[in-house]
Amino acid sequence: MSYENIIAEKKGNVGLITLNRPKALNALCDALIKDIGAALDDFESDEDIRAIVITGSERAFAAGADIKEMADYDYMDVYKNDFITKGWTRVASCRKPTIAAVAGFALGGGCEMAMMCDIMIAADTAKFGQPEITIGTIPGAGGTQRLTRAVGKAKAMEMCLTGRMMDAEEAERAGLVARIVPADSLLDEAMQLAEKIASFSGPVSMKVKESVNKAYEMTLTEGLMFERREFHSTFALEDRAEGMKAFGEKRKPAFKHR
Ligand code: HXC
Numbered sequence: 507m508s509y510e511n512i513i514a515e516k517k518g519n520v521g522l523i524t525l526n527r528p529k530a531l532n533a534l535c536d537a538l539i540k541d542i543g544a545a546l547d548d549f550e551s552d553e554d555i556r557a558i559v560i561t562g563s564e565r566a567f568a569a570g571a572d573i574k575e576m577a578d579y580d581y582m583d584v585y586k587n588d589f590i591t592k593g594w595t596r597v598a599s600c601r602k603p604t605i606a607a608v609a610g611f612a613l614g615g616g617c618e619m620a621m622m623c624d625i626m627i628a629a630d631t632a633k634f635g636q637p638e639i640t641i642g643t644i645p646g647a648g649g650t651q652r653l654t655r656a657v658g659k660a661k662a663m664e665m666c667l668t669g670r671m672m673d674a675e676e677a678e679r680a681g682l683v684a685r686i687v688p689a690d691s692l693l694d695e696a697m698q699l700a701e702k703i704a705s706f707s708g709p710v711s712m713k714v715k716e717s718v719n720k721a722y723e724m725t726l727t728e729g730l731m732f733e734r735r736e737f738h739s740t741f742a743l744e745d746r747a748e749g750m751k752a753f754g755e756k757r758k759p760a761f762k763h764r
Pocket of ligand 1: 533
């Protein structure tokens with residue numbers, strides 16, 4: 507399918523979304539958010555896709571929500587239309603594993619969208635920030651919540667209260683990104699990671715994702731119980747039987763994704 511503000515491609519078992527509004531540093535306008543939602547719907551309903559990469563350009567993953575579009579909204583516009591929850595949370599609700607491959611600016615809603623993904627890989631050029639305070643508002647798609655959980659209160663407070671950007675090294679040290687790679691190999695590295703994930707059983711990686719995410723939602727006791735139930739449920743999968751049988755037979759498992 508073709509879109510106005512993104513490029514969506516199926517590459518083997520990986521769905522790749524490239525944000526594509528270069529003149530606005532991939533500012534996340536409503537139309538772009540709708541495009542992402544449609545591409546994710548397409549990838550999620552495609553049995554062959556088992557991991558998804560979201561990336562931007564060399565200069566910007568995304569420089570935030572589209573400020574020019576938001577500038578004329580009033581309270582009733584955003585409240586009645588539930589601005590943010592509609593569409594924006596589609597990345598977070600994706601059931602298949604998602605990887606954000608970030609080069610350049612990931613600011614405001616751009617940083618928030620990257621944080622909605624399951625794994626973030628940063629180019630050495632990446633810069634993360636929540637500069638909403640500089641334009642008279644606050645993060646509205648998880649910046650005060652996911653950033654705090656990822657990097658802790660001290661850095662999250664400082665970034666949200668001052669708009670200071672974090673470079674890739676600081677982001678890795680703080681636990682926001684899984685690893686840093688040279689900018690010119692960012693997409694290759696992200697695709698290799700996605701292909702690796704896609705080589706395993708699709709339902710099992712969905713269970714991993716759901717279980718890890720519960721660590722943010724539940725008490726330890728509840729989370730451990732959830733994990734154990736999901737672990738038990740893998741014994742209903744053909745892929746679990748195949749994986750363990752293949753180990754005993756010293757061969758690679760042939761997963762059927764069921
Ligand atoms: C609309 C944007 C934009 C944005 C950049 N542009 N960011 N347009 N919304 N968020 C546009 C600029 O207006 C300019 O268009 C073009 O992209 C290039 O940007 P420059 O500013 O000329 O580039 P540069 O000098 O390199 O500065 C880069 C920058 C700066 C530091 C990233 O653009 C910037 O501060 N952008 C805004 C960052 C921000 O505040 N983000 C948070 C938004 S609020 P023209 O037409 O002039 O060439 C938010 C809330 C989320 O995200 C809440 C949940 C949805």
